[in-house]
Every structure is written in structure tokens, then in C-alpha cells.
Amino acid sequence: MGKRGCRRIGAHRIQGTILAASLLAFAGCGPSAEVLLVQPQLTGWQREIRLLSESVHWAPGESGSRVLAEFPLPGAVRGQPMYLLYLLVPSGAGDWPVTPEVDGGVSGFMIQTRGRHAGLASIVEGQVIAGIAPEGPQAARELRLRVTCDDGSRLEGWLRALRNDRRLRQFESRERPVDVEALVGRQVARPARSRPAP
Numbered sequence: 329m330g331k332r333g334c335r336r337i338g339a340h341r342i343q344g345t346i347l348a349a350s351l352l353a354f355a356g357c358g359p360s361a362e363v364l365l366v367q368p369q370l371t372g373w374q375r376e377i378r379l380l381s382e383s384v385h386w387a388p389g390e391s392g393s394r395v396l397a398e399f400p401l402p403g404a405v406r407g408q409p410m411y412l413l414y415l416l417v418p419s420g421a422g423d424w425p426v427t428p429e430v431d432g433g434v435s436g437f438m439i440q441t442r443g444r445h446a447g448l449a450s451i452v453e454g455q456v457i458a459g460i461a462p463e464g465p466q467a468a469r470e471l472r473l474r475v476t477c478d479d480g481s482r483l484e485g486w487l488r489a490l491r492n493d494r495r496l497r498q499f500e501s502r503e504r505p506v507d508v509e510a511l512v513g514r515q516v517a518r519p520a521r522s523r524p525a526p
Contacts (some may be wrong), residue, residue: 359382362486363397381397384488386490388493395471399411399413420461439507464491470489471486
């Protein structure tokens with residue numbers, strides 16, 4: 329094997345070591361998600377909020393993965409969720425754009441569950457960098473996101489989701505079926521208009 333081949337193997341080993349170190353950092357103690365929520369439409373302490381969570385789940389779906397992050401009150405890592413982030417993300421690893429109207433990209437919503445500003449905001453633009461969706465009952469999927477919602481809110485941070493099909497089914501079918509159905513309906517590509525007959 330020539331020097332060029334040795335250099336390639338060395339580069340792959342270095343990349344593998346860096347990836348392994350970052351996964352060990354993810355697997356250590358601490359939160360499974362950290363996101364900065366910026367709400368320029370608000371004033372005071374709610375304008376910029378750092379959200380942490382130990383409750384982040386994913387499950388495979390028909391055209392990708394479904395991801396749910398449940399964030400408690402700012403400053404806590406566990407407790408009743410005050411913010412819910414739900415995403416539909418392609419299964420493969422990649423840098424995926426937000427494409428709410430078309431299947432094949434990222435779509436989703438953020439919900440504030442209580443308080444004066446409670447409600448749902450749809451994610452309308454941004455990017456999600458996702459690792460591959462692995463096999464196995466306790467498989468973890470890592471994501472980094474930078475997205476904007478239709479109310480002007482912005483979310484930036486990372487998630488480490490553990491596979492939990494049961495929790496996703498419960499959220500989608502019992503807790504927020506209308507919101508999930510509306511999101512999935514918007515994701516279907518619209519057919520091209522047919523030309524009028526001559």
C-alpha cells in the first residue's frame with residue numbers, strides 16, 4: 329500500500345476518533361437536548377430562553393423519522409413539558425432543509441403548552457443536520473437544528489433522541505392527533521394543475 333492509502337486510513341481513524349468522542353459526550357450525564365429559543369415578538373425573560381430536556385424520543389415512520397422533544401420550564405431538565413418540539417426528518421444522514429409543503433425534507437411544529445403565550449407555531453424554514461436512523465430498540469439519533477417558526481420564533485441547538493415507538497404513538501394518537509394530522513396533510517406534495525382542454 330502506498331503513502332496515499334496510508335494517509336486515507338489515518339484520516340478515517342482520526343474522524344472516527346472525533347465521532348466516538350462526541351458520542352461519548354452525548355452519552356454522558358446531562359440533558360438529551362439543549363436548544364436556544366429566541367422569540368423576538370416577546371419582551372423580558374421570554375425573549376431568549378435556554379431549554380434543556382432529558383425527554384427526547386424518536387421512532388421510524390413511513391417516510392422518515394418522527395422526533396419529539398419535551399422541554400420543561402426553563403432552567404429544569406425534567407418535569408411537566410412547557411414546550412413540545414415535534415419534527416418529521418428523513419431517515420438518512422444529511423443536512424436537510426425545512427420543506428413544510430413537500431414530502432422528503434424536514435417539517436414540524438413547536439407548542440407552548442401553557443402560559444400567556446400558549447399555542448402552536450409551525451416550522452417554516454431552516455436546516456436540520458441529522459445522523460443516520462440506526463436499528464435497535466434503544467437506538468439513539470442525533471440532530472442539530474437551526475429553524476424558524478411562522479410566528480418569528482427561532483430554535484437553535486441539538487437533540488439526542490432515544491427510540492421510543494410507544495411514546496410517539498401516544499403523542500400522535502392521544503395527545504395531539506389534530507396537530508400531527510394537519511402537519512402530515514400539509515407535507516403531501518400538491519399535484520400540478522392540469523391544463524384546460526383546448
